Amino acid sequence: MAEETSPKETSPKEINPQEIMDFLKPKIGARFKTWLDICAHCALCADTCHFYLSSEKDPNMIPARKVRFLKEILKKKGKVDKAYLEEVYKTIYYECNMCRRCTLYCPFGIDIALMISLLRATLTSQGMIPEGLRKAIENYKATGNQMAVTKEEWVDTIQWCEEEASAELVGLKIPIDKKGAKIMYTVNAREPKFYPQDIMEVAKIFYVAGEDWTLPSESGWDDTNLAMFVGDAKTAKMIVENTFKRAEELEVQQVAITE
Amino acid sequence: MSLYNFVAGPLLWLSFAVFVIGLVVRIVTFLKVSSEKDKILYQHFNWRYVLLTFARWLMPINPTVAKTPAFTLLVYVFHFCLLVVPIFLQGHIILWEESRFRLSWPALPHLLADLMTIVFITIAVLFLLRRALSRDLRLLSTFSDYALLIITALPFLTGYWVTHGTLDAILSRYSIQIIHMLSGELMLVMIPLSKLSHFVLFFFSRGATAVEFGRRGYSV
Numbered sequence: 001m002a003e004e005t006s007p008k009e010t011s012p013k014e015i016n017p018q019e020i021m022d023f024l025k026p027k028i029g030a031r032f033k034t035w036l037d038i039c040a041h042c043a044l045c046a047d048t049c050h051f052y053l054s055s056e057k058d059p060n061m062i063p064a065r066k067v068r069f070l071k072e073i074l075k076k077k078g079k080v081d082k083a084y085l086e087e088v089y090k091t092i093y094y095e096c097n098m099c100r101r102c103t104l105y106c107p108f109g110i111d112i113a114l115m116i117s118l119l120r121a122t123l124t125s126q127g128m129i130p131e132g133l134r135k136a137i138e139n140y141k142a143t144g145n146q147m148a149v150t151k152e153e154w155v156d157t158i159q160w161c162e163e164e165a166s167a168e169l170v171g172l173k174i175p176i177d178k179k180g181a182k183i184m185y186t187v188n189a190r191e192p193k194f195y196p197q198d199i200m201e202v203a204k205i206f207y208v209a210g211e212d213w214t215l216p217s218e219s220g221w222d223d224t225n226l227a228m229f230v231g232d233a234k235t236a237k238m239i240v241e242n243t244f245k246r247a248e249e250l251e252v253q254q255v256a257i258t259e
Numbered sequence: 260m261s262l263y264n265f266v267a268g269p270l271l272w273l274s275f276a277v278f279v280i281g282l283v284v285r286i287v288t289f290l291k292v293s294s295e296k297d298k299i300l301y302q303h304f305n306w307r308y309v310l311l312t313f314a315r316w317l318m319p320i321n322p323t324v325a326k327t328p329a330f331t332l333l334v335y336v337f338h339f340c341l342l343v344v345p346i347f348l349q350g351h352i353i354l355w356e357e358s359r360f361r362l363s364w365p366a367l368p369h370l371l372a373d374l375m376t377i378v379f380i381t382i383a384v385l386f387l388l389r390r391a392l393s394r395d396l397r398l399l400s401t402f403s404d405y406a407l408l409i410i411t412a413l414p415f416l417t418g419y420w421v422t423h424g425t426l427d428a429i430l431s432r433y434s435i436q437i438i439h440m441l442s443g444e445l446m447l448v449m450i451p452l453s454k455l456s457h458f459v460l461f462f463f464s465r466g467a468t469a470v471e472f473g474r475r476g477y478s479v
Contacts, residue, residue: 029296030289031467038457038464041399044323044330059398104478105323107316107334108461109468 015085015126017078023125024074027118035110036071039064045102045112051095063102063112066091070115073122089128092119121231129230136226137235144219144242145189146226155217157192158199165200165207172207174199177250178214184252185213186223186243191258198258213256220246223257263433266440274444281451282459289463300470308473309466315479316465322478330389333382340379341411345443348372350422373422376415383412403453410449413442 045063046052052061059065069088073080098113106112123129129137136146143150149157155176162174175181185206191198206213215221220242227235247255260268293300315321324331345351349366356363367375387408390396417439420426426435450458457464469479 027296030291030293031297031300031464033292034289034460034464034467038454038460040454040457041396041401041404043393043395043399044327046395048326057395059395062395062399064399100472100477103468103472105326107321107323108457109312109316109465109472111468111471 015080015082017080020073020078020080020122020126024078024118024122027121028074031111032070032115032118035108035115036067036074038108039110040108042107045106048102048105050099050101060091061095063096064110066096067112067115067119070119085123085126085128088119089123092116092123093130117231120229121233124230124232133226133230137230137232140222140227140235140239144239145222146224147189147193147222149189149192149222151217151219154192154221157196158215161196161199161203165203169204169207172203174203175214177217178212179249180251181212181214182252183211183213183254183256184247184250185215185256185258186221187215187258188224189222190224202258214250214252216246216250218242218246220244263437266437266444270444271440274447277452278447278450281448282456285451285456286459286463289460293467297467300467303470303474305470305473308469308479311473312465312469312479313462333385337379337382337386340375340382340415343367344372344375344379344415348418373419376419379415380412380419383408383415407449407453407455410442410446411455414439414446417442 041064043062043064046057046059046061049061049063052058052063055061069091073088096113096116098116100111100113102112103109139146139148142148145154158174158176162172165174166172183206185202187199222239223243225236225239227233227239243255319331319335344367347365347367349369349372352363352366366372387405390400390404390408417435420435421432421439424432430438446455449455473479
């Protein structure tokens with residue numbers, strides 16, 4: 001997958017300690033500070049982690065160990081080098097998928113995933129971001145969806161799906177921008193791009209169930225939020241807001257998201 | 260002023276002051292910083308999740324006990340002895356009775372207090388061995404992890420010496436009492452200044468995560 005690109009080729013800028021601290025400082029809330037202070041290093045989180053268990057119990061995979069970077073960066077006041085940040089990058093993207101299972105077993109309830117997320121955001125601020133996600137975020141900004149599907153392509157795909165599906169279920173309709181519908185349905189942008197079959201299947205279910213539903217034509221129909229994975233809160237917010245905006249415009253009661 | 264009187268007087272007051280004020284500062288800081296930077300906790304605050312999480316983790320009714328029963332049992336016993344013995348020890352209550360506060364409350368039987376002390380020291384030694392021998396623990400541990408465990412166990416060890424005259428042949432009873440008081444004072448001071456601050460921050464950390472997990476329907 002494209003996401004597995006090394007950060008080297010995607011991070012041309014120099015490390016700026018001041019910038020790292022300016023980014024981190026306002027985000028170190030009471031919880032982060034407390035967690036960094038009270039972790040007892042008891043290792044109860046070790047065998048709750050699937051990365052630890054599937055790496056022959058590599059101690060570097062212990063969740064409490066993985067967040068040492070946050071403590072170290074703060075202690076060094078952001079004065080770290082590229083090689084160090086690349087080590088951080090490897091851990092926070094490929095050795096933790098922020099599933100929060102460790103937190104369920106931590107006696108203090110330390111939220112490791114939230115700290116990993118903050119580290120991802122910090123690296124994003126330094127231009128270190130997986131290439132696949134960078135492209136997706138550019139697409140969100142430009143088109144409102146991660147696959148850069150244009151409005152014409154999207155509407156065209158829906159109409160084509162309706163045609164195909166109605167060959168099987170006569171009378172089936174895929175309502176676009178139907179004001180006052182009960183449900184606004186949203187999809188993963190990969191569906192119109194690669195798996196239109198999924199949209200047809202859902203249309204059949206809605207039709208047979210007799211649901212009053214609609215799809216929005218304007219951006220907000222992509223319910224994935226890949227910006228969230230790199231800690232890009234601004235874009236993540238925009239994506240969610242788009243969906244809310246469409247739901248309000250169409251005066252629907254519910255927003256349903258694809259499986 | 261003799262060394263004994265200094266350690267039993269001004270130094271004790273000072274360490275109690277650091278202990279109490281330090282913990283108050285910890286709490287106030289958490290509340291102040293969180294009100295600015297962890298607004299989500301206030302937006303979604305719910306006593307139901309918070310009280311439920313306290314109950315589940317202060318008592319052995321949580322998933323970690325089921326997953327790691329032997330170790331967690333030791334942790335519970337360790338903390339129970341740590342809180343109960345110093346407060347309900349006859350020798351300590353007598354000091355409160357003789358003090359300007361004239362306070363008194365029921366004491367633990369001597370035998371039970373002795374037993375709990377020995378159990379506590381034994382568990383502390385086991386924890387120290389676990390930390391030193393396990394590959395995972397060694398990697399995670401810093402100097403302070405070892406030091407704080409020893410600092411926590413020392414008042415119990417020296418207290419046992421005071422009560423039983425174990426070291427009478429080597430040191431005067433006075434000296435041992437001074438060492439005992441110093442070790443207790445050191446532990447008190449270290450509580451707000453180190454990871455031992457989980458004495459109060461446990462409740463804030465657990466509560467915060469309970470709010471976040473509870474609202475999402477996860478286990479708290």
